[in-house]
Amino acid sequence: MPVWDATNEAAQLIGGMFVEPGLVRCQLEVPKIRAWSHESPQLYRSLAVLRDPVGNVVHVHAAKVGFRSVEVANNELLINGEAVLLHGVNLHEHHPDLGRAVTAELTRQDLQMMKAHNLNAVRAAHYPHDEHLAELCDELGLYLVDEANVESHARQRSLCHDPRFSSSILERVQRMAQRDAHHACIIAWSLGNESGDGAIHEAAAAWLRRYDPTRPVQYEGPLMHDLFAEAPATDIVCPMYSSIDEIRSWAASSKDQRRPLILCEYSHAMGNSNGSLSDYWDAIESTHGLQGGFIWEWLDHGLRRTDSSGATLYGPDGSVSWGYGGDFGDQPTDNNFICDGLVSADRTAHPALDEVRHIGRPVRASWVLSGAGSSAAGSSAAGSKMLRVELRNARWFSGLEDLKTSWQLLADGEVIDSGTLVLPVMAPRKSLQVKLPIRPAVTSKLPLGTELHLNLIWTQAGRTPWATAGSEVGREQLSLTTTTHPQFVPRAQRRCVAIQASEDFGGSVQQIAEIDWKPTIFRALTDNDGLRQGWMRGLVGGLHRWVEVQGVDRCVWKPGVERVRHRGSDTLRTSSGELVAPGVDDAIKVIRKARVQADGWTQLSIEMGLPAALHDSLRVGVELLLPAEPSSAEHDGAWEQLQWVGNGPGENYSDRCSAATLGHWTSTVTDQYEDYALPQEHGHRQHLRWLSLTQALPTGRTGRRSRRGLLVVAEPHRVPGLSGLQWPGFSTRHHSDEELWAARHTSDLASGPGRSTYLYLDAAQRGLGTASCGPDTLSKYQLRAGRYQVSVWCRYFDPSSDDPQELVRSIRAAVEADR
Structure with missing residues (x-):
């Protein structure tokens, strides 16, 4: 020296x-x-x-x-010699009341939530944050891409070539590295965001490589319009919003033999979003050279709204009604485009965060089928009659000793057996096979047609800095079918149990066949379906086609004359009609049938022919209106209590359902509401088997309060473009699609007791995609023209004495016997 x-x-x-x-x-x-x-x-x-x-x-x-190594080689970013997949998210500094003044305590809360949902990396968008971010990432264990405060979003092709700005760009890069160089969490330097591609970027990259040769440099600018660009300023191919096909194509080309591809932004989380997140990760986990990405973004940039007296405004569930661009006299504005996070401004998780946690789960499970080799003890003939699964440690550096493993066996969504597993030591990235104490004798006695599932659940064995002991970190659900486990298939005959017709519960009992209903192809557009405000209206998504051309938000239902006839003790009511979108010549032909039985069951069946002119519609289904009884201090009067067997517990859609599992779930209609800053479609659940709704009734003459239940049992049908039979989806809300579509803030929505309930039954619903900023819904999750059908069996029941599950078994047995 x-x-x-x-x-x-x-x-x-x-x-x-x-x-x-x-x-x-x-x-x-x-x-x-x-x-x-x-x-x-x-x-x-x-x-x-x-x-x-x-x-x-x-x-x-x-x-x-901290001590760690980072290098780029063979299309991999190697951290301590391992090609860790970056399951990351972009983070801006934001506080709902203080704006950019973010405390270390709030940042700690953000990072703890990220860790609890299995995220492992953060991109400091789009500037070096307060130094406490790096300090906390060091402490908690999150990789950090530190980004220089260089952005010329609307002047990308000019400022980077203007020599007047060269020193400013270089100095900002230098200051970042000089301040943060000693943080172990920082694995890459970013030259900035969306500021073009100029010689000054290559100069800044050269300075960084000389100043700190231990870290790679990344920059998206030269890759914006060409994934295959030479881009010497970046050591990582880091595009934003590239499609799955595009990143697969890049990896397949093998033109770049050195750099990995890590998306610096993808899966735009605006509103009800993050469709196909699992499809991205299917590609990432199976393709050499693809190494993850950073979801855009962590939180909504909402601000607290108040009325003229300064009182905070709230939505129907009591949460804050968030303000966004244009609400504060600010013009020009991007309106709600900055409400694009996985959590709300007060850090309340949006439903997509469940999908994020599932993607990063530390253990993977799959069946070990008969004949497969086994590394587990006891693979004898007796052992082969037990369920066997293969578990893979998805971690890179550690075992699974900090986790507890439990299992559940489900029959038609109900847990019928459960237990725990004590796992031997599992090295990182290794697999082993385990046996579960479940034998065919247990399941074969169940009624024929019973659906069987196995849940494997991993929880924290002890407290961590980001989670309490017992917190769930991941789960897998595996199906037992005639193909995978024929020896476990239930074989007992279903019993047909005679069920008497429901009594008159009091109140205004409406015959099921006369419940107010209408067909629908409209949903309150999500932000991905189309931005609807200001200069960005119709800029992306299908809003222009669906709303301004086709007019699906203004469809007219033209019912035909109902025909009534009798077959034995059954009454058959048939009608046809047309659902007309004002901008489309071809109407949707609708046939509705109701079979009313003397035992209280009514079968409702609606067939809809979607014409070619309306292919790729938002949904194909029916809306049922269930009015509330007059409310009082004693009871709400609404159809409020909800239970269902199907995908849950959170909302899920065809392209965002990896985290959902089939089960028997209990909730309320009020709790089905999801608080997105701009009201939109929400609350959908896939693969419905049955649901029940319960309504409180006025106190009768005996002085005893009573309740009335409505049971809806679904039947599967074929859906155009999909193989096999498909179960319908559903949602229940106290707001119609029309109300959600008309609202601009959550405070616009009605709240309080005594509200009607809307039940939506969907033969199919379009996926979510990420078209607000990124790829649209994949074609396999779009709806094709053709014939759709929703068919359900319904009846009223007494919640105090009737078991809905037993009623479901009874009608399924009766339907099977009638075939």
Whole structure:
């Protein structure tokens, strides 16, 4: 280490050539250290002491440091030698009341939520955050892409070539690296965001590589319009919003032999969104060279709204009604385009966060089928009659000793058996097979046609800095079918149990065949379906086609004359009609049939022919209106209590359902509401088997309060473009699609007791996609022209004495016997 020597002119000359003022370089060998990683964020205390020439202490600096390596080779970003898949998210600094003034406590809350949902990386969008972000990422274990405060969003092709801005761009990059270089969490430097592609970017990259050769540099600018660009400024191919086909094509080309592809932005989380997140990860996990990405983004940039007196405005569920662009006299504005996060401004999780957690689950499970080799003990003939699964440790650096494993066996959504598993030590990225104490004798006695599922659940064994003991970190659900496990298939005959017709519960009992209903192909457009406000209206998505051309939001239902006839004790009511979209010549032909039986069951069947002119519609289904009884201080009067067997517990759609599992779920209609800053379609659940709704009734003459239940049992049908029979989807809400579509803020929606309930039964509904900023819904999740059908069996029941599950078994047995 050259030291300044001023004793003579020659010494000064030599010192001036080789001494770097203010900089000390040294290389230390530290024995027996543990490498820092997102799974084990081991930190050590470093102490630097500066002394003057006579030995007096001038300055002392203490810091927490970690040891880890980062390099790029063979289309991989290697962290401690492992190609860790980055399951990341973009983070802006935002507080709903203080704006950009974000405390360390709030940032800690953000990072703890990320860790609890299995995210492992953060991109500091689009500037170096307060230094507490890097300090907390060091502590908690999150990889950080540190980004320079360089963005010229609307002047990308000009400012980066203007020499007046060159020094500013370079200095901002330098200041970032000079401040943050000693944080172990930082695995890459970003030159900025959407600021073009100029010589100054290559100069800044060259400076970074010289100043800090231990980290790669990334920058999206030169890749914006060409994934295959040479782009010498970036060591990582880091595009934004590329489609799955595009990134697969890049990997298949093998033109780049060095750099990995990591999406710096993808899966735009605006409103009800993040469709096909699991499809992205199917590609990432199966393709060499694809190494993850950063979801856009972590949180909505909403601000608290108040009325003229300063009182906070609230939505129908009591949550804050968030304000966005244009609400504060700000013009021009992008309106709600900044409400695009996985959590709301107050850090309330949106439903898509469940999908995010599932993607990053630390354990994967699959069946071990008969004849497959086994590394588990007990693979004898007796053992082969037990259920066997293969578990894979999806971690890179650690085992699974910090997790507890439990299992559940479900029959028609009900847990009929459960237990725990004690796993042997599993090395990172390794698999083993385990046996479950479930034998065919247990399941074969169940009624024929019973659906069987196995849940495997992983929870925290102890408390962590981001989660309490017992917190779920992941689960898998596997189906037992005639193909996978023929020896476990239920074989007992279903019993037909005679069920008497429901009594008159009081109140205004409406015959099921006369419930107010109408066919529908409209849903309150999501942000991905089309931005609907300001200068961005219709800019992306299908809003222009669906609303301004076809007019699906203004469809007219033209019912025909009903024909009534009798067959034995059954009454058959048939009618036909047309659902007309004002901008489409071809009407949707609708046939509705109701079979009313003397035992209280009514079969409702609606067939709809979707013409070619309306292919790729938003949904094909029916809306049923269930009015509330007059409410009082004693009871609400609404159809409020809800239970169902189908996908749950959270909302799920055809392209966002990996985290959903089939089960028997209990909720309320009020709790089906999802609080998106701009009201829109929400609350859908896939694969409905049956549901029940319960309504409180006025106190009768006996003085006893009573309740009335409505049971809806679904039947599967074929859907155009899909193979096999498909179960319908459903949603229940206290707001119609028309109400949601008309609202601009959640405070516009009605709240309070005594509201009607809307039940939507969908033969199919379009996926969500990410078209607000990114690829549209994949074609396999779009609706094709053709014949659709919704068919359900319904009856009223007494919740105090009738078991809905038993009623379901009874009608299914009766239908099977009638075939």
